[in-house]
Amino acid sequence: MSSIIADILRSANSIVQGHLVTIREFFQKPVTEQYPDERLPRMEGYRGHPTLLVEPETGRPKCTACGACARACPNNAIELEGMKAEDGRRLPAKYRLDMTRCLVCNLCVEACPFDALAMSREYELVSWDREGLILDMPDLLRAGAKEQGLTYPLPVKAPVVEKEGEKA
Amino acid sequence: MTDTMHLNMGPQHPSTHGVLRLMVEVDGERILSAKPDIGYLHRCFEKTAEGLTYPQVLPYTDRTDYVAAMTNEFAYVLAAEKLLGLEVPARAQFIRVIMAELQRMANHLVWFGTFALDMAAVTPFLYAFRDREKILDLFERASGARLTYSYYRIGGVRKDIDAEFVRMAREFLDYFENQVLPEYHRLLTGNRIFELRTQGTGYISPEQVFAYGLSGPMARGSGVAWDIRKNEPYSSYDRFDFEMALATGGDNYARYTVRIKEMAESARIIRQALDGLPEGEVMGKVPRVLKPPAGEVYVRIEAPKGELGVFIVSDGSTKPYRLKWRAPSFSNLQVTEAATRGEKVADLVVTVGSIDVVLGEVDR
Numbered sequence: 446m447s448s449i450i451a452d453i454l455r456s457a458n459s460i461v462q463g464h465l466v467t468i469r470e471f472f473q474k475p476v477t478e479q480y481p482d483e484r485l486p487r488m489e490g491y492r493g494h495p496t497l498l499v500e501p502e503t504g505r506p507k508c509t510a511c512g513a514c515a516r517a518c519p520n521n522a523i524e525l526e527g528m529k530a531e532d533g534r535r536l537p538a539k540y541r542l543d544m545t546r547c548l549v550c551n552l553c554v555e556a557c558p559f560d561a562l563a564m565s566r567e568y569e570l571v572s573w574d575r576e577g578l579i580l581d582m583p584d585l586l587r588a589g590a591k592e593q594g595l596t597y598p599l600p601v602k603a604p605v606v607e608k609e610g611e612k613a
Numbered sequence: 614m615t616d617t618m619h620l621n622m623g624p625q626h627p628s629t630h631g632v633l634r635l636m637v638e639v640d641g642e643r644i645l646s647a648k649p650d651i652g653y654l655h656r657c658f659e660k661t662a663e664g665l666t667y668p669q670v671l672p673y674t675d676r677t678d679y680v681a682a683m684t685n686e687f688a689y690v691l692a693a694e695k696l697l698g699l700e701v702p703a704r705a706q707f708i709r710v711i712m713a714e715l716q717r718m719a720n721h722l723v724w725f726g727t728f729a730l731d732m733a734a735v736t737p738f739l740y741a742f743r744d745r746e747k748i749l750d751l752f753e754r755a756s757g758a759r760l761t762y763s764y765y766r767i768g769g770v771r772k773d774i775d776a777e778f779v780r781m782a783r784e785f786l787d788y789f790e791n792q793v794l795p796e797y798h799r800l801l802t803g804n805r806i807f808e809l810r811t812q813g814t815g816y817i818s819p820e821q822v823f824a825y826g827l828s829g830p831m832a833r834g835s836g837v838a839w840d841i842r843k844n845e846p847y848s849s850y851d852r853f854d855f856e857m858a859l860a861t862g863g864d865n866y867a868r869y870t871v872r873i874k875e876m877a878e879s880a881r882i883i884r885q886a887l888d889g890l891p892e893g894e895v896m897g898k899v900p901r902v903l904k905p906p907a908g909e910v911y912v913r914i915e916a917p918k919g920e921l922g923v924f925i926v927s928d929g930s931t932k933p934y935r936l937k938w939r940a941p942s943f944s945n946l947q948v949t950e951a952a953t954r955g956e957k958v959a960d961l962v963v964t965v966g967s968i969d970v971v972l973g974e975v976d977r
């Protein structure tokens with residue numbers, strides 16, 4: 446009989462103890478953030494999606510369409526074609542990133558021998574449809590320039606990139 | 614002779630973990646049998662790996678046990694390095710241990726929260742996720758991602774950790790040891806209702822541990838002293854001083870105490886690794902194209918859930934000929950039927966919770 450009473454008292458005490466822990470929380474700052482009104486700052490080096498960087502002098506992509514990133518990608522998320530610009534430098538004619546396949550693994554950035562790729566700090570990578578997740582060269586350059594602190598297209602007079610060139 | 618009833622628990626049941634389906638046969642409240650039915654999350658990881666080069670497999674390993682992605686990468690890179698005969702710099706080894714132990718804490722926090730939630734205690738779940746968030750911040754700082762890190766590399770790690778990371782990690786450890794653990798003990802450990810639900814339920818004998826090939830906290834909760842970090846130290850685990858968390862009860866409560874103790878021990882290991890962090894490179898000398906000689910390796914590590922083994926057969930090409938992933942929760946899940954036979958239905962939820970299954974790993 447006394448053991449039953451002791452057990453009841455212990456049970457009651459454990460409930461009180463639990464509530465004491467939670468009551469303490471009333472007097473502390475809430476840890477939740479009211480997204481999307483409040484947004485947490487991203488950590489340095491946060492990886493969003495791969496982007497193409499631009500040459501600040503010419504406004505052209507740094508990419509030379511060597512294809513190393515596409516070969517390194519585990520999911521074939523990158524599709525690209527090269528061409529020759531008027532001054533003989535190789536440039537991508539088409540560069541398409543399929544974000545429905547991308548694993549955000551950073552392997553393409555590491556594979557690029559020209560440091561032409563970087564990960565963005567974007568984390569709201571959502572879209573209403575699949576097409577919105579397929580990023581073409583202008584999208585990627587715009588995002589890349591943003592990471593560099595620039596706005597694409599750059600106000601410099603660049604050699605015409607869209608012109609029909611030699612295919613790779 | 615009463616009729617028995619067949620119950621389907623899952624794959625969409627709120628209290629099973631992920632997409633686990635349990636086919637339960639009950640006689641009133643008593644469980645006659647509980648058979649796990651798996652495969653709802655099968656994504657052909659092992660087959661896919663055969664079509665990928667060695668570095669390309671890495672991001673996929675993140676997605677097997679997504680609650681503990683760091684330790685998956687750890688096992689895979691160790692296997693690939695053994696196959697290639699690569700040396701890993703001391704600093705990278707220490708960083709790997711720090712990340713693996715942080716991951717163990719994060720994994721056990723998720724487990725702690727969901728285990729309590731299985732017993733209808735909602736508060737510990739929210740607390741555990743609040744504290745896990747701090748570990749994810751650390752991971753984000755180091756690797757740039759919060760769930761699928763892609764941080765380890767064959768030959769080292771992707772990026773060095775900086776002074777700010779070390780400061781944040783120390784701050785977290787202080788917070789964890791002085792605030793979090795005592796709070797958890799007050800919330801659950803001495804709680805009478807919790808004790809009544811967990812003590813004596815889901816009993817697993819040491820013989821069953823061997824018969825079912827259980828590992829990790831499942832084995833140590835039954836008094837089987839088996840921790841690969843101790844028994845077969847890999848990476849730099851032989852340089853750290855820590856205790857193997859052990860309990861002899863064999864019931865759900867014993868497994869709870871093992872995991873809580875393990876979190877404290879992980880914190881100890883991380884402290885030692887942060888103090889003794891050697892200077893130097895974080896990436897060893899790695900050839901541009903990874904082409905291991907023909908042969909096979911098996912590497913196992915102590916993942917948060919148990920023994921995680923990676924078996925790779927190489928035919929001398931740049932892609933693995935065969936990759937086998939020995940997932941701890943897959944083996945541990947087998948014991949469900951033996952551990953719950955004859956118990957009440959309500960205890961089934963608790964016992965399955967104590968196994969700590971992640972279906973991404975079971976189905977792969």
Ligand code: SF4
Nearest residue numbers: 518547548550551553
């Ligand atoms: S981040 Fe990974 S998956 Fe995405 S494009 Fe680059 S290599 Fe491919």
Ligand code: SF4
Nearest residue numbers: 508509511512514557
């Ligand atoms: S690896 Fe770099 S330079 Fe080569 S195609 Fe990719 S982005 Fe362009």
